[in-house]
Amino acid sequence: MYSRMEYLHKCFNKSTGWNTDNIFDNILATSDALLDFQVPNGGRLEISSQATPYLASSVTLSNRLAVTGLLAYLYLSVPIKNAIGTKDILLQDAIAGFRIIRPNLLPESGSRSSKVSPKGSLMYGKMFFPGSALEAMFIRRISPNLQLLVKCINNAHIYKSGTMIVYLQENTPRFSREYIYSTNEALIGFRCLYNFGEQTGLPATPVIPKFDNSVVSVGAELWYAAQSMSPGLSTALRYSTRSTSTGKPLTMTLSCNPILGHISLTYNVKTSVSSTVCSKYDFNWFLYASNLSMGVELYNFSKKSPFFSSTQNRSLTSIHYDTLAPTADPEILAHSVTNNAQSFPTTNSTVALSESIFLRPGSSRISDINSQEVVNAFQNLVKESNFSSVLKASTSLNDRMVKILWVGRYKDFLVSTGVKLQFDSATAVPDVGRFGVSLAYGC
Protein backbone atom coordinates (compact mmCIF):
# COMPACT_ATOMS: atom_id res chain seq x y z
CA MET A 1 0.00 0.00 0.00
CA TYR A 2 1.34 3.42 -0.92
CA SER A 3 1.90 5.93 1.82
CA ARG A 4 -0.08 9.16 1.41
CA MET A 5 3.00 11.07 0.31
CA GLU A 6 3.87 8.45 -2.31
CA TYR A 7 0.30 8.71 -3.60
CA LEU A 8 0.51 12.51 -3.80
CA HIS A 9 3.83 12.23 -5.60
CA LYS A 10 2.12 10.01 -8.18
CA CYS A 11 -0.72 12.53 -8.48
CA PHE A 12 1.87 15.24 -9.08
CA ASN A 13 3.48 13.12 -11.81
CA LYS A 14 0.10 12.62 -13.43
CA SER A 15 -0.97 16.24 -13.29
CA THR A 16 2.34 17.38 -14.75
CA GLY A 17 2.34 14.72 -17.49
CA TRP A 18 5.39 12.80 -16.27
CA ASN A 19 5.29 9.17 -17.34
CA THR A 20 7.20 7.12 -14.75
CA ASP A 21 6.87 3.93 -16.82
CA ASN A 22 9.41 5.46 -19.14
CA ILE A 23 12.08 5.58 -16.44
CA PHE A 24 14.60 2.74 -16.36
CA ASP A 25 14.19 2.30 -12.61
CA ASN A 26 10.54 1.26 -13.16
CA ILE A 27 11.14 -1.24 -15.93
CA LEU A 28 10.46 -4.13 -13.50
CA ALA A 29 7.67 -2.28 -11.66
CA THR A 30 4.96 -4.91 -12.26
CA SER A 31 7.01 -7.91 -11.12
CA ASP A 32 8.35 -5.95 -8.14
CA ALA A 33 4.78 -5.05 -7.14
CA LEU A 34 3.65 -8.66 -7.34
CA LEU A 35 6.68 -10.39 -5.86
CA ASP A 36 8.62 -7.95 -3.68
CA PHE A 37 5.74 -6.20 -1.94
CA GLN A 38 6.27 -5.14 1.66
CA VAL A 39 4.32 -6.83 4.41
CA PRO A 40 3.63 -4.53 7.40
CA ASN A 41 5.62 -5.32 10.49
CA GLY A 42 3.90 -4.54 13.79
CA GLY A 43 1.13 -1.99 14.13
CA ARG A 44 1.10 1.19 12.05
CA LEU A 45 -1.31 4.09 11.87
CA GLU A 46 -1.08 6.87 9.28
CA ILE A 47 -3.29 9.94 9.32
CA SER A 48 -2.94 12.62 6.69
CA SER A 49 -4.73 15.68 5.47
CA GLN A 50 -4.42 18.54 3.02
CA ALA A 51 -4.58 21.91 4.74
CA THR A 52 -4.53 23.67 1.38
CA PRO A 53 -4.39 22.36 -2.22
CA TYR A 54 -0.66 23.11 -2.10
CA LEU A 55 0.27 21.54 1.23
CA ALA A 56 -0.26 18.08 2.65
CA SER A 57 0.74 16.73 6.03
CA SER A 58 0.90 13.29 7.49
CA VAL A 59 1.67 11.67 10.83
CA THR A 60 2.56 8.01 11.26
CA LEU A 61 2.87 6.00 14.44
CA SER A 62 4.41 2.54 14.49
CA ASN A 63 4.84 0.17 17.41
CA ARG A 64 7.33 -2.48 16.60
CA LEU A 65 9.52 -3.12 19.66
CA ALA A 66 9.24 0.58 20.51
CA VAL A 67 6.82 3.33 19.58
CA THR A 68 8.23 5.43 16.77
CA GLY A 69 6.72 8.14 14.67
CA LEU A 70 7.25 10.33 11.70
CA LEU A 71 5.91 13.65 10.60
CA ALA A 72 5.82 14.51 6.91
CA TYR A 73 4.97 17.68 4.99
CA LEU A 74 4.69 18.08 1.25
CA TYR A 75 4.46 21.25 -0.81
CA LEU A 76 3.34 21.35 -4.43
CA SER A 77 3.52 24.38 -6.66
CA VAL A 78 0.59 23.08 -8.74
CA PRO A 79 -2.66 22.41 -6.88
CA ILE A 80 -3.46 18.73 -6.78
CA LYS A 81 -7.06 18.33 -7.85
CA ASN A 82 -6.93 14.64 -8.66
CA ALA A 83 -5.96 13.48 -5.13
CA ILE A 84 -8.78 11.83 -3.24
CA GLY A 85 -9.07 10.52 0.29
CA THR A 86 -8.92 6.94 1.47
CA LYS A 87 -12.74 6.82 1.60
CA ASP A 88 -13.18 7.09 -2.17
CA ILE A 89 -9.81 6.01 -3.49
CA LEU A 90 -9.71 3.16 -5.97
CA LEU A 91 -7.84 0.19 -4.58
CA GLN A 92 -5.95 -0.19 -7.85
CA ASP A 93 -4.57 3.32 -7.22
CA ALA A 94 -3.82 2.75 -3.55
CA ILE A 95 -1.49 -0.18 -4.10
CA ALA A 96 1.21 -1.02 -6.60
CA GLY A 97 -0.02 -3.59 -9.10
CA PHE A 98 -0.01 -4.45 -12.79
CA ARG A 99 0.97 -1.51 -14.93
CA ILE A 100 -0.36 -1.13 -18.45
CA ILE A 101 2.59 0.21 -20.38
CA ARG A 102 1.98 2.99 -22.90
CA PRO A 103 5.24 4.94 -22.86
CA ASN A 104 4.91 6.24 -26.40
CA LEU A 105 1.60 7.92 -25.87
CA LEU A 106 1.79 11.68 -25.79
CA PRO A 107 0.09 13.28 -22.76
CA GLU A 108 -2.10 15.50 -24.94
CA SER A 109 -3.75 12.56 -26.64
CA GLY A 110 -3.73 10.32 -23.60
CA SER A 111 -5.49 12.43 -21.03
CA ARG A 112 -9.02 12.98 -22.05
CA SER A 113 -10.23 15.13 -19.23
CA SER A 114 -7.55 16.72 -17.11
CA LYS A 115 -5.47 19.62 -18.20
CA VAL A 116 -1.80 18.83 -17.87
CA SER A 117 0.39 21.56 -16.42
CA PRO A 118 3.87 20.64 -17.56
CA LYS A 119 5.84 22.67 -15.03
CA GLY A 120 5.91 22.61 -11.30
CA SER A 121 7.90 21.74 -8.25
CA LEU A 122 7.49 19.50 -5.25
CA MET A 123 9.18 19.65 -1.86
CA TYR A 124 8.88 16.93 0.68
CA GLY A 125 10.29 16.63 4.18
CA LYS A 126 9.93 13.74 6.60
CA MET A 127 11.22 13.76 10.15
CA PHE A 128 11.51 10.60 12.21
CA PHE A 129 11.06 10.45 15.96
CA PRO A 130 12.89 9.72 18.16
CA GLY A 131 16.25 10.73 16.73
CA SER A 132 14.96 13.52 14.43
CA ALA A 133 16.46 12.04 11.28
CA LEU A 134 15.41 13.99 8.18
CA GLU A 135 14.52 12.68 4.75
CA ALA A 136 14.06 15.34 2.11
CA MET A 137 13.12 15.38 -1.54
CA PHE A 138 12.96 18.18 -4.07
CA ILE A 139 11.63 17.99 -7.62
CA ARG A 140 11.87 20.82 -10.09
CA ARG A 141 10.35 20.43 -13.54
CA ILE A 142 12.64 22.56 -15.68
CA SER A 143 10.78 21.92 -18.91
CA PRO A 144 7.97 19.46 -19.81
CA ASN A 145 10.56 16.80 -20.59
CA LEU A 146 13.29 17.65 -18.11
CA GLN A 147 13.30 17.47 -14.34
CA LEU A 148 15.75 17.78 -11.49
CA LEU A 149 15.29 15.45 -8.56
CA VAL A 150 17.27 15.74 -5.33
CA LYS A 151 16.92 13.33 -2.44
CA CYS A 152 18.82 13.45 0.81
CA ILE A 153 18.97 11.88 4.22
CA ASN A 154 20.42 13.63 7.23
CA ASN A 155 20.95 11.44 10.24
CA ALA A 156 23.69 11.72 12.85
CA HIS A 157 23.79 7.93 13.27
CA ILE A 158 24.70 6.97 9.72
CA TYR A 159 27.96 7.14 7.78
CA LYS A 160 29.09 10.74 7.19
CA SER A 161 25.80 11.88 8.80
CA GLY A 162 23.85 11.36 5.63
CA THR A 163 23.88 11.25 1.89
CA MET A 164 22.53 13.17 -1.07
CA ILE A 165 21.61 11.97 -4.55
CA VAL A 166 20.90 14.20 -7.54
CA TYR A 167 19.10 13.06 -10.70
CA LEU A 168 18.74 15.01 -13.92
CA GLN A 169 16.02 13.22 -15.86
CA GLU A 170 14.98 13.69 -19.45
CA ASN A 171 11.77 11.90 -20.37
CA THR A 172 10.30 11.95 -23.86
CA PRO A 173 7.77 9.50 -25.37
CA ARG A 174 10.52 7.83 -27.37
CA PHE A 175 13.37 7.69 -24.86
CA SER A 176 14.48 8.68 -21.37
CA ARG A 177 17.90 9.56 -20.00
CA GLU A 178 19.09 10.11 -16.44
CA TYR A 179 22.32 11.51 -15.11
CA ILE A 180 22.87 10.68 -11.46
CA TYR A 181 25.36 11.77 -8.83
CA SER A 182 25.47 10.56 -5.25
CA THR A 183 27.71 11.86 -2.48
CA ASN A 184 28.00 8.31 -1.19
CA GLU A 185 31.38 7.13 -2.58
CA ALA A 186 31.08 9.87 -5.24
CA LEU A 187 28.87 7.62 -7.31
CA ILE A 188 28.19 8.66 -10.89
CA GLY A 189 25.46 7.00 -12.89
CA PHE A 190 23.81 7.09 -16.28
CA ARG A 191 20.55 5.39 -17.17
CA CYS A 192 18.74 5.31 -20.48
CA LEU A 193 15.71 3.67 -21.97
CA TYR A 194 14.54 3.55 -25.57
CA ASN A 195 11.07 2.53 -26.77
CA PHE A 196 10.43 0.74 -30.02
CA GLY A 197 6.82 0.73 -31.14
CA GLU A 198 4.11 2.94 -32.53
CA GLN A 199 4.29 6.59 -31.60
CA THR A 200 0.72 7.71 -31.91
CA GLY A 201 -1.32 5.08 -30.12
CA LEU A 202 -3.01 4.07 -33.37
CA PRO A 203 -3.01 0.35 -34.10
CA ALA A 204 0.04 -0.79 -36.00
CA THR A 205 0.83 -4.13 -37.61
CA PRO A 206 1.14 -6.59 -34.74
CA VAL A 207 4.47 -8.33 -34.22
CA ILE A 208 2.73 -11.45 -32.95
CA PRO A 209 -0.68 -12.36 -34.45
CA LYS A 210 -3.58 -11.74 -32.03
CA PHE A 211 -1.49 -9.29 -30.03
CA ASP A 212 -1.40 -5.55 -30.48
CA ASN A 213 -0.25 -2.30 -28.89
CA SER A 214 3.19 -3.81 -28.51
CA VAL A 215 5.97 -1.78 -27.06
CA VAL A 216 9.54 -2.96 -26.74
CA SER A 217 11.70 -0.98 -24.32
CA VAL A 218 15.42 -1.46 -24.03
CA GLY A 219 17.40 0.16 -21.25
CA ALA A 220 20.76 0.14 -19.55
CA GLU A 221 22.42 1.69 -16.55
CA LEU A 222 26.07 2.42 -15.93
CA TRP A 223 27.57 3.24 -12.56
CA TYR A 224 31.00 4.26 -11.43
CA ALA A 225 31.98 4.81 -7.83
CA ALA A 226 34.87 7.29 -8.04
CA GLN A 227 36.16 6.68 -4.50
CA SER A 228 36.34 2.91 -4.62
CA MET A 229 36.82 2.85 -8.42
CA SER A 230 34.23 0.12 -8.83
CA PRO A 231 32.00 0.00 -11.91
CA GLY A 232 28.45 -1.30 -12.30
CA LEU A 233 26.34 -2.20 -15.31
CA SER A 234 22.96 -3.71 -15.96
CA THR A 235 20.66 -3.95 -18.93
CA ALA A 236 16.98 -4.73 -19.31
CA LEU A 237 14.43 -5.39 -22.01
CA ARG A 238 10.68 -5.09 -21.59
CA TYR A 239 8.06 -6.32 -24.03
CA SER A 240 4.53 -5.22 -23.34
CA THR A 241 1.55 -6.15 -25.46
CA ARG A 242 -2.20 -6.78 -25.37
CA SER A 243 -4.33 -9.52 -26.78
CA THR A 244 -6.54 -8.26 -29.61
CA SER A 245 -9.29 -10.77 -28.83
CA THR A 246 -9.60 -10.15 -25.10
CA GLY A 247 -7.68 -6.92 -24.51
CA LYS A 248 -5.72 -8.51 -21.69
CA PRO A 249 -2.25 -7.05 -21.29
CA LEU A 250 0.94 -8.93 -20.63
CA THR A 251 4.47 -7.81 -19.91
CA MET A 252 7.67 -9.77 -20.24
CA THR A 253 11.03 -8.57 -19.05
CA LEU A 254 14.59 -9.77 -19.35
CA SER A 255 17.22 -8.12 -17.20
CA CYS A 256 20.88 -8.93 -17.05
CA ASN A 257 23.82 -7.86 -14.93
CA PRO A 258 26.95 -9.15 -16.71
CA ILE A 259 29.33 -8.09 -13.91
CA LEU A 260 27.52 -10.17 -11.28
CA GLY A 261 26.54 -12.83 -13.82
CA HIS A 262 22.87 -12.50 -13.05
CA ILE A 263 19.99 -12.90 -15.45
CA SER A 264 16.33 -12.54 -14.59
CA LEU A 265 13.21 -13.25 -16.64
CA THR A 266 9.71 -12.26 -15.68
CA TYR A 267 6.32 -12.96 -17.23
CA ASN A 268 3.35 -10.94 -15.97
CA VAL A 269 -0.16 -11.27 -17.29
CA LYS A 270 -3.44 -9.72 -16.27
CA THR A 271 -5.57 -12.84 -16.59
CA SER A 272 -8.83 -11.01 -15.90
CA VAL A 273 -10.00 -7.60 -14.69
CA SER A 274 -9.56 -8.80 -11.12
CA SER A 275 -6.49 -11.02 -11.25
CA THR A 276 -2.84 -10.84 -12.19
CA VAL A 277 -0.25 -13.58 -12.26
CA CYS A 278 3.50 -13.13 -12.26
CA SER A 279 6.41 -15.52 -12.48
CA LYS A 280 10.11 -14.80 -12.29
CA TYR A 281 13.14 -16.94 -12.96
CA ASP A 282 16.57 -15.87 -11.75
CA PHE A 283 19.82 -17.49 -12.77
CA ASN A 284 23.41 -16.73 -11.89
CA TRP A 285 25.94 -18.20 -14.28
CA PHE A 286 28.88 -17.67 -11.93
CA LEU A 287 27.27 -19.59 -9.07
CA TYR A 288 25.03 -21.90 -11.12
CA ALA A 289 22.25 -20.92 -8.74
CA SER A 290 18.66 -20.40 -9.78
CA ASN A 291 15.41 -19.34 -8.22
CA LEU A 292 11.79 -19.45 -9.28
CA SER A 293 9.33 -16.97 -7.79
CA MET A 294 5.60 -16.73 -8.35
CA GLY A 295 3.08 -14.14 -7.34
CA VAL A 296 -0.63 -13.56 -7.69
CA GLU A 297 -2.94 -10.61 -7.10
CA LEU A 298 -6.68 -11.15 -6.69
CA TYR A 299 -9.18 -8.33 -6.39
CA ASN A 300 -12.57 -8.75 -4.80
CA PHE A 301 -15.42 -6.80 -6.36
CA SER A 302 -17.34 -4.44 -4.16
CA LYS A 303 -21.03 -5.03 -3.58
CA LYS A 304 -21.64 -1.33 -4.00
CA SER A 305 -22.14 0.36 -7.35
CA PRO A 306 -19.20 -0.41 -9.63
CA PHE A 307 -18.84 3.16 -10.74
CA PHE A 308 -18.18 6.27 -8.82
CA SER A 309 -21.26 7.19 -6.88
CA SER A 310 -20.15 10.46 -5.38
CA THR A 311 -19.44 13.75 -7.07
CA GLN A 312 -15.87 12.81 -7.91
CA ASN A 313 -15.05 11.93 -11.48
CA ARG A 314 -12.85 8.86 -11.57
CA SER A 315 -11.39 9.68 -14.91
CA LEU A 316 -9.78 12.65 -13.22
CA THR A 317 -8.46 10.70 -10.30
CA SER A 318 -6.96 7.50 -11.59
CA ILE A 319 -3.21 7.78 -11.34
CA HIS A 320 -2.24 4.52 -13.03
CA TYR A 321 -4.26 4.22 -16.15
CA ASP A 322 -5.54 7.61 -17.15
CA THR A 323 -2.41 9.26 -18.47
CA LEU A 324 -1.42 6.03 -20.11
CA ALA A 325 -4.80 5.08 -21.50
CA PRO A 326 -5.79 5.93 -25.05
CA THR A 327 -8.76 8.22 -25.46
CA ALA A 328 -11.79 6.32 -24.27
CA ASP A 329 -14.66 5.63 -26.59
CA PRO A 330 -17.77 7.10 -24.87
CA GLU A 331 -19.99 4.40 -26.36
CA ILE A 332 -17.94 1.62 -24.83
CA LEU A 333 -17.88 3.38 -21.51
CA ALA A 334 -21.64 3.97 -21.63
CA HIS A 335 -22.19 0.32 -22.50
CA SER A 336 -20.09 -0.87 -19.58
CA VAL A 337 -21.72 1.57 -17.16
CA THR A 338 -25.15 0.10 -17.79
CA ASN A 339 -24.07 -3.37 -16.77
CA ASN A 340 -24.69 -4.73 -13.32
CA ALA A 341 -21.80 -4.82 -10.86
CA GLN A 342 -22.53 -8.05 -9.13
CA SER A 343 -22.60 -10.12 -12.25
CA PHE A 344 -19.17 -8.89 -13.31
CA PRO A 345 -20.10 -6.14 -15.71
CA THR A 346 -17.02 -6.42 -17.77
CA THR A 347 -17.55 -9.71 -19.47
CA ASN A 348 -20.60 -8.76 -21.52
CA SER A 349 -19.11 -5.76 -23.24
CA THR A 350 -15.73 -7.39 -23.75
CA VAL A 351 -17.21 -10.58 -25.16
CA ALA A 352 -19.61 -8.62 -27.38
CA LEU A 353 -16.74 -6.60 -28.71
CA SER A 354 -14.52 -9.59 -29.23
CA GLU A 355 -17.33 -11.41 -31.02
CA SER A 356 -17.85 -8.44 -33.30
CA ILE A 357 -14.28 -8.78 -34.51
CA PHE A 358 -14.92 -12.23 -35.86
CA LEU A 359 -18.52 -11.82 -36.99
CA ARG A 360 -18.28 -8.56 -38.82
CA PRO A 361 -16.65 -8.95 -42.23
CA GLY A 362 -14.65 -6.02 -43.41
CA SER A 363 -11.27 -4.65 -44.17
CA SER A 364 -8.24 -5.10 -41.92
CA ARG A 365 -8.60 -1.44 -40.90
CA ILE A 366 -12.03 -2.16 -39.38
CA SER A 367 -10.66 -5.17 -37.54
CA ASP A 368 -7.79 -2.98 -36.28
CA ILE A 369 -10.27 -0.45 -34.93
CA ASN A 370 -12.33 -3.23 -33.34
CA SER A 371 -9.30 -4.72 -31.65
CA GLN A 372 -8.41 -1.27 -30.38
CA GLU A 373 -11.92 -0.98 -28.94
CA VAL A 374 -11.52 -4.31 -27.17
CA VAL A 375 -8.20 -3.19 -25.74
CA ASN A 376 -9.69 0.12 -24.61
CA ALA A 377 -12.76 -1.58 -23.14
CA PHE A 378 -10.63 -3.91 -21.03
CA GLN A 379 -8.43 -1.05 -19.87
CA ASN A 380 -11.44 1.09 -18.94
CA LEU A 381 -12.97 -1.76 -17.01
CA VAL A 382 -9.78 -2.24 -15.04
CA LYS A 383 -9.71 1.49 -14.38
CA GLU A 384 -13.36 1.94 -13.43
CA SER A 385 -14.09 -1.24 -11.47
CA ASN A 386 -14.79 -0.81 -7.80
CA PHE A 387 -12.96 -3.34 -5.66
CA SER A 388 -13.45 -3.85 -1.95
CA SER A 389 -10.25 -5.74 -1.19
CA VAL A 390 -7.18 -7.23 -2.74
CA LEU A 391 -5.20 -10.32 -1.81
CA LYS A 392 -1.59 -10.65 -2.81
CA ALA A 393 0.53 -13.75 -2.39
CA SER A 394 4.03 -14.57 -3.47
CA THR A 395 6.42 -17.43 -2.97
CA SER A 396 10.00 -18.14 -3.81
CA LEU A 397 11.27 -21.73 -4.07
CA ASN A 398 14.90 -21.09 -3.24
CA ASP A 399 14.25 -18.63 -0.43
CA ARG A 400 11.59 -20.95 1.05
CA MET A 401 9.20 -18.23 1.98
CA VAL A 402 5.53 -17.32 1.49
CA LYS A 403 4.16 -13.78 1.71
CA ILE A 404 0.49 -12.95 1.96
CA LEU A 405 -0.91 -9.43 2.02
CA TRP A 406 -4.53 -8.32 2.25
CA VAL A 407 -5.59 -4.73 1.62
CA GLY A 408 -9.16 -3.67 2.17
CA ARG A 409 -11.41 -1.05 3.70
CA TYR A 410 -12.80 -0.54 7.15
CA LYS A 411 -15.14 2.47 7.29
CA ASP A 412 -13.04 5.33 5.83
CA PHE A 413 -9.73 3.62 6.55
CA LEU A 414 -7.57 1.57 4.28
CA VAL A 415 -6.40 -1.54 6.12
CA SER A 416 -3.42 -3.61 5.18
CA THR A 417 -2.42 -6.79 6.95
CA GLY A 418 -0.09 -9.58 6.06
CA VAL A 419 2.34 -12.25 7.10
CA LYS A 420 5.66 -13.49 5.83
CA LEU A 421 6.47 -17.11 6.62
CA GLN A 422 9.95 -18.50 6.26
CA PHE A 423 10.59 -22.21 6.26
CA ASP A 424 13.72 -23.59 7.88
CA SER A 425 15.75 -25.45 5.25
CA ALA A 426 16.63 -28.34 7.62
CA THR A 427 13.45 -28.89 9.60
CA ALA A 428 10.88 -27.19 7.30
CA VAL A 429 9.35 -25.56 10.36
CA PRO A 430 7.63 -22.29 9.45
CA ASP A 431 8.78 -19.17 11.20
CA VAL A 432 6.90 -15.87 11.15
CA GLY A 433 9.31 -13.38 9.62
CA ARG A 434 6.94 -10.42 9.50
CA PHE A 435 3.44 -9.85 10.68
CA GLY A 436 1.53 -6.64 11.08
CA VAL A 437 -1.49 -4.45 10.56
CA SER A 438 -1.45 -1.01 8.97
CA LEU A 439 -4.27 1.53 9.03
CA ALA A 440 -4.32 4.61 6.85
CA TYR A 441 -6.68 7.56 6.74
CA GLY A 442 -6.34 10.47 4.39
CA CYS A 443 -8.60 13.24 3.17
Next chain:
Amino acid sequence: MATYQLSLSDESKERLAKVLDYSRTLAHYGFIPFILYLGWKASPTKPSLFNLLSPFPSA
Protein backbone atom coordinates in the same frame (compact mmCIF):
# COMPACT_ATOMS: atom_id res chain seq x y z
CA MET B 1 54.75 26.32 -13.85
CA ALA B 2 53.02 27.98 -10.95
CA THR B 3 50.81 25.86 -8.76
CA TYR B 4 47.92 27.39 -6.86
CA GLN B 5 47.12 25.96 -3.49
CA LEU B 6 44.61 27.25 -0.99
CA SER B 7 46.35 27.42 2.35
CA LEU B 8 44.25 27.88 5.46
CA SER B 9 45.35 28.26 9.01
CA ASP B 10 44.15 25.75 11.58
CA GLU B 11 41.96 28.43 13.12
CA SER B 12 40.26 29.17 9.79
CA LYS B 13 39.73 25.47 9.14
CA GLU B 14 38.12 25.08 12.52
CA ARG B 15 35.91 28.10 11.93
CA LEU B 16 34.90 26.83 8.50
CA ALA B 17 34.03 23.41 9.93
CA LYS B 18 31.92 25.09 12.60
CA VAL B 19 30.08 27.23 10.02
CA LEU B 20 29.37 24.16 7.89
CA ASP B 21 28.15 22.29 10.94
CA TYR B 22 25.79 25.14 11.88
CA SER B 23 24.46 25.48 8.34
CA ARG B 24 23.77 21.76 8.26
CA THR B 25 21.81 21.97 11.52
CA LEU B 26 19.94 24.99 10.20
CA ALA B 27 19.01 23.15 6.98
CA HIS B 28 18.02 20.09 9.00
CA TYR B 29 15.57 21.88 11.29
CA GLY B 30 14.62 24.64 8.85
CA PHE B 31 13.58 22.44 5.95
CA ILE B 32 10.11 21.53 7.22
CA PRO B 33 9.26 25.11 8.35
CA PHE B 34 10.36 26.25 4.88
CA ILE B 35 7.91 23.77 3.28
CA LEU B 36 5.16 25.09 5.57
CA TYR B 37 5.99 28.66 4.60
CA LEU B 38 5.84 27.82 0.88
CA GLY B 39 2.48 26.08 1.37
CA TRP B 40 1.13 29.03 3.32
CA LYS B 41 2.40 31.53 0.76
CA ALA B 42 0.94 29.65 -2.21
CA SER B 43 -2.50 29.32 -0.68
CA PRO B 44 -4.87 32.25 -1.34
CA THR B 45 -6.85 31.52 1.85
CA LYS B 46 -3.79 31.80 4.17
CA PRO B 47 -4.71 29.14 6.73
CA SER B 48 -3.82 29.50 10.40
CA LEU B 49 -0.61 28.05 11.81
CA PHE B 50 -2.53 25.33 13.62
CA ASN B 51 -4.25 24.20 10.40
CA LEU B 52 -0.91 24.17 8.62
CA LEU B 53 0.89 22.15 11.27
CA SER B 54 -1.86 19.71 12.13
CA PRO B 55 -1.80 16.50 10.12
CA PHE B 56 -5.30 15.70 11.37
CA PRO B 57 -8.21 16.66 9.14
CA SER B 58 -10.06 19.73 10.38
CA ALA B 59 -13.74 19.27 11.15
